[in-house]
Amino acid sequence: MKLETQFPARDGRFPIDNKDGACKMTRGVVALLAVLASLGSSAAGQVPVPANGCYHSAFTPNYQAGGAYGHDDFEALAQKKIAIEMFYTGWPANRTPDFPKTQCDAIVQKDAIPHVTWEPWVNGYPFPLDGIISGTYDSYIIGYANAVKSWAKPLFIRVGHEMNGDWYPWGGKNNGGGTLGGFGDPAKADGPERFIASFRRVRRLFDSVGVTNVSWIWCPNNGSAPAEPWNQPENFYPGDDVVDWIGLDGYNWGTSQTWSGWVSFYDTFKDIYSKFTSLSKPMMIGEFASAEVGGDKGKWIRDAYLFNKLIFPRVKAITWFNINKETDWRINSTGSALSGYQAAISDPYYLSDIVTTTVENESGELPGGFRVDEAYPNPFNGSVIIPFVAPRGRQVQIQIMDVLGQEITSAAMQGQGAISYYRWDGTGAPGRSVASGLYLAIFRTPTVTNTKKLLYIK
Template sequence: MRRLATALAVLLAAALTGCGGTSAHHTTTGAGTPRPIATDRGPLDGGPVRPPARGAYLGAYAKPDPVTQPGRIMAVDDLQGQLGRRLDVVHTYRKWADPFDTASDRAFQAGGAVLLYSWAGTDTHQITAGRYDGLIARRARQIRAMGRPVLLEWRWEMDRPNLRAQMGSPAEYVAAWRHLRGVFAAQHVTNASWVWCPTADGFAAGGDAPAFYPGDDEVDWLCVDAYPGRRVRPLSTVLAPFLTWARGHRKPIIVGEYGAPKSYGPAVRAEWLRGAAAEFKANPQIRAACYYDSDPDRDRPVERYALRGDPAALRAFADMARDPWFNPKS
């Protein structure tokens, strides 16, 4: 009977471990083991925005509510207040026809941050044909007028299947990229570092992200947007295919977006974030990382990444913010 009771106790403990969202098994899966893959320490040339000689810039997108100029500033200030420090990189998004050099942009620059612009696209055929040359030239002059170096990421996640009608083939995307750069060059823009940013999944089996690469002569920073999805996967697993590709290019890397969904639960989510910080440190070619501090307008729990309301996740990110590796300006 004693042996039977012991066996039942072991089975019960195993069942509870398998069901609990904060179990040791799930926590280990969330953190993972850092994989040193992109270990090139440089020096690496990122164009006008110089990568730190050692360590990585800390950045984030903080979703504004409302989406106004004061709202953008308030969202970043609120996150910085929770972290107890300023961000090195402020990530902001622009639709194709939206202007640069706004009041919030200037405020972030005045606070010492480098701006990472994610600029949406339009039909690549029309760009290459010159239909938007006037708009592109205006945006180029706005970037030039800002004076300080900025990171310019045109049409991030171009490898997503739902963008294929707009992007066309990889060759058509690359032609549009080169046309954009040509218009910027004609406007004598010398303060923009060009950032190429596909999805991490685009480097896994069946993905075609590498085919969209414009070439080392056209790109200053390599970038990737990396999310684990519904199943708990450590960031080391998500990033591995991209890092394996990127280590063949002597370019600094910025993780443009990453996040741990709230659906994981506070404990797993916090450990996932600590694992992410360890992964960045294990791959010194990564010179900047931007958290996606936002929940979507639609109700999809797996895409809810905001740190607000989750003290454990916020502490994990704040610990990263205090790490000397992510304070390269100090």
């Protein structure tokens, strides 16, 4: 999706002046005063990652201005409870710690988990994020961290989201961009390096006061602005040791803007999702929605939640952005949109409550050294490849079946003790192309069965 600088950020804010001549750069290291405690239950530690399913989540502004709907209104429209509620809060100009306890309490009273999108509207010199890196905001961050620790309930914090865009003061473009040699490693772009340094400083300051109840989200946008090599989202990744969840943001703007066109959910997220599947982190759609104009929004919504379930299994929470702003993002922008949302989210795969058990193994490894990886591309309209690993000499029976249980085709392959590939071209015996739809690829050994879902689109 092409992004332009002229539209405002998702929460309606615009960049601020980044000049603060009084802020002197330093390169001090924050001393850790306490070791991060071991994670406990959801009552005292982080939000559990569901082994099966995906949390139903939404941004539901608690006011009516601009056609927004609050928590209760949204659930009534959706006909389903949300497990996570996202909202925005900015760093104040007076640098007084302002953890939104009242709003978090209200969300917990609704039996949901708060997701705080914490926006660093900061001043620094010569770039905004220098204010964080230099330590100017340390007392504010530590005060906020102590308030979070005292609150003592699990929550998400998403700090500095969409950093690969140019519409926020914390974005790489506004913090040195692709310039080399002005900060950190002279071989790396200064903008991403400043973001990484600021993210890590915030996280380490929380760690230093013993905060253990935050699940930290690092969340790039699906498209980068500017779309230059230095500004690709992977260049902003601050490290496994400071990230708990990987968030992904993206929107179908339809034809609501002069620069936009209709884009499917799959095309919105496929590239950025694939960039980070190698990391051992759960993923979250941090915010997403569809415009009404330019296509069938109800169908887009139904397809979105179906594709998320079938194609993006690492996504463990998905957050609808429910407001009428640049365009009407609401689930009830029309009756067909609302019925589409209600139908999509009625799937029990989308969880209304926080689980009590968590994912223990996301590698796909099965007993006996047998593993079936994700199919690609999926959805497909030519052929699809499914990688698998089986012990050398182990017989693997493969069936392609439709959702009615009828066999389309079958094959037998021998395990190689390394990765092997099964390819299906969307045909059945005797070589006739199948109809568009959902199919099952079933891999069997004498002791294990594993099934992958395939979506064929002509």
